[in-house]
Amino acid sequence: MTESPATKPADGDVCQRVKNGLNLEKNGVLKSLHRCHEQQPKHHCQPEEEEVHAASHHDSQYNRPFLESFEETPMLVAVLTYMGYGILTIFGYLRDFLRHWKIERCHIAREKEEQRDFVPLYQDFENFYTRNLYMRIRDNWNRPICSVPGAKVDLMERTSRDYNWTFEYTGRVVLDVINLGSYNYLGFAENTGPCADSAAEITMKYGVGVASTRQEIGNLDRHEELEKLVAKFLGVESAMVFGMGFATNSMNIPALTGKGCLILSDELNHASLVLGARLSGSTIRVFKHNNMQSLEKLLRDAIVHGQPRTHRPWKKILIVVEGIYSMEGSIVRLPEVIDLKKRYRAYLYLDEAHSIGALGSRGRGVVDYFGLDPCDVDVLMGTFTKSFGAAGGYIAGKWELIEYLRSHSHSAVYATSMSPPVVEQIITSMKCIMGEDGTTIGCDRVRKLAENTVYFRRRLREMGFIIYGNEDSPVVPMMLYMPAKIGAFGREMLKRNIGVVVVGFPATPIIESRARFCISAAHTKEMLDRALSVISEVGDLLQLKYSRRRIQPSLSLPCDDIVFEDIDD
Amino acid sequence: MPPPPFHPACKMNFKNLLEYLAWLYYQYLLITGIYVLEPWEKSIFNSVLFSAIAMVIYTSYVFVPIHVRLALEFFSGIFGGQPESTMALMN
Structure with missing residues (x-):
């Protein structure tokens, strides 16, 4: 990557800095770590952290029990789920047959008559799935709303006369639907209050955007203030913000790695990370979800064998993980990842899209949750879309890294700069979380979210649902399994005035369809109780209480219970 | 109920x-x-399933008694034809 064409035209000064930034590889890490420790003596690593641990003796690295459960799918349910998909697939083929022979009208895109002999565009499985399975229960997704997506939301009622191919609005509004679907972790999605007021004020002063990139004439003082604030918030040297969260991942990973580099990616990483890794042209190897044995094996193999065929050492090894995995609700085993990263001298890219603001006693994300030093993570990435109720993303880390990205990242060079009201929303909400606005609203919200999460998860488990993920993760996936239950659950919940997100293939493995609740600090106890009683009622109606665990796993389940045994050597 | x-x-x-x-x-x-599924698809599925079940029940009603009787005859031919005690013959 040092020899990438983008570096050549840059003039001397930039090159100098770039080199500094890139020299992280050999000695930069240790030096900068040292400096970080000096600058911020309050972020101690735990003493055990420095020692080298075997991957199995990891209990001491966690300052609180790390309870994560993925209950096995009951055999009968799995068989019935496959049977259901089988039946639906047969009917899908029947309908495709009817469409093919023009017996019924085809509503979806298809090849034109004159393109008949071209390579077919709409014949792969995902298209078949969209046409014949997704379309039948499409009313559960993309529901239009007409209010602020806070703890409660107003939906526009719609009906379909042709089985979800087209929708019509009835003109009525479904009022006060309890919103369990928004990533509004800290409840900053508001249209009143200090954030909205200051954003409105800034709109009057700055307008809504400058229609230029940061490198040209789009750089405002608010952007620089925001970057300083983000760096301070995270406890790192420097930070940089982008107008789009997805592009933060997909455009910055290619700037960090290139040919001859190795990316070790968790198998459940978000599409933006996968896209970024693929665009970078590096070799990608995937380790099992949150499985440290698998990661260590890949690291060791990479170092022992080097690049394929030539056996040269890899230029860089980048471990890419997420803080909270949005589909499983699991939290990365960060102390162990950092331990491995240090032992094998790899780099760590941590995507805190869901965890920033939502985890940790101070809302600083997964690093704060484990009580680690943010300087141990080489690249901290996160979004403002979720906890901050705004839009965009950030990259934070060492000064050299950020300066390098400023001149090399595509999303920094070509993308339009962030809109000032959005920047102001982030600044105000972030200051609120940090307590710099002189109130304890931010702290209260972080605490409230943690309470809500623990309460909601505990109650769901007591009711007998299969809940995935970590005890402390505000993303709560509840297993539905059967294809018809995806549609039925969404509809029955909406009938009882609760809005939920249901997820199926391709976002999850085909039999592991689920409903995903996102807990917010804006949810009151009454709302959660109402939601829980409705979930229980619908759970009885649809027979969703699959769990076969009799005793509460909260005390008895050690971390080792979910250590994956099937490591293939 | x-x-x-x-x-x-x-x-x-x-x-x-x-x-x-x-x-x-x-x-x-x-x-x-x-x-x-749409109602007409439901009715196709139901009619196929119920006719299959009906056929299974009907065939079992017709053929199972015959097979049971044949099986009984077969097994009684093997086990039932023997004398009560072979020891008595030897004595």
Whole structure:
């Protein structure tokens, strides 16, 4: 990557800095770590952290029990789920047959008559799935709303006369639907209050955007203030913000790695990370979800064998993980990842899209949750879309890294700069979380979210649902399994005035369809109780209480219970 | 008829038998997946399934008694024809 064409035209000064930034590889890490420790003596690593641990003796690295459960799918349910998909697939083929022979009208895109002999565009499985399975229960997704997506939301009622191919609005509004679907972790999605007021004020002063990139004439003082604030918030040297969260991942990973580099990616990483890794042209190897044995094996193999065929050492090894995995609700085993990263001298890219603001006693994300030093993570990435109720993303880390990205990242060079009201929303909400606005609203919200999460998860488990993920993760996936239950659950919940997100293939493995609740600090106890009683009622109606665990796993389940045994050597 | 107490449906309160049967039909729709199908597809599935079940019942009604009788004859031919005790013959 040092020899990438983008570096050549840059003039001397930039090159100098770039080199500094890139020299992280050999000695930069240790030096900068040292400096970080000096600058911020309050972020101690735990003493055990420095020692080298075997991957199995990891209990001491966690300052609180790390309870994560993925209950096995009951055999009968799995068989019935496959049977259901089988039946639906047969009917899908029947309908495709009817469409093919023009017996019924085809509503979806298809090849034109004159393109008949071209390579077919709409014949792969995902298209078949969209046409014949997704379309039948499409009313559960993309529901239009007409209010602020806070703890409660107003939906526009719609009906379909042709089985979800087209929708019509009835003109009525479904009022006060309890919103369990928004990533509004800290409840900053508001249209009143200090954030909205200051954003409105800034709109009057700055307008809504400058229609230029940061490198040209789009750089405002608010952007620089925001970057300083983000760096301070995270406890790192420097930070940089982008107008789009997805592009933060997909455009910055290619700037960090290139040919001859190795990316070790968790198998459940978000599409933006996968896209970024693929665009970078590096070799990608995937380790099992949150499985440290698998990661260590890949690291060791990479170092022992080097690049394929030539056996040269890899230029860089980048471990890419997420803080909270949005589909499983699991939290990365960060102390162990950092331990491995240090032992094998790899780099760590941590995507805190869901965890920033939502985890940790101070809302600083997964690093704060484990009580680690943010300087141990080489690249901290996160979004403002979720906890901050705004839009965009950030990259934070060492000064050299950020300066390098400023001149090399595509999303920094070509993308339009962030809109000032959005920047102001982030600044105000972030200051609120940090307590710099002189109130304890931010702290209260972080605490409230943690309470809500623990309460909601505990109650769901007591009711007998299969809940995935970590005890402390505000993303709560509840297993539905059967294809018809995806549609039925969404509809029955909406009938009882609760809005939920249901997820199926391709976002999850085909039999592991689920409903995903996102807990917010804006949810009151009454709302959660109402939601829980409705979930229980619908759970009885649809027979969703699959769990076969009799005793509460909260005390008895050690971390080792979910250590994956099937490591293939 | 209330469902038996150990049944998962005991958490549901049914007012009458009809409601219980409707719930059972709903479970059938959900588990087979035909809940999401259009009415005419549902009726195709139901008629295929019920005709298959009807045929199974009919054939078993017609052929099972014959097979059972043949089997009984066969096994009684093997085991039933022997004398009560072979020791008696030897003596």
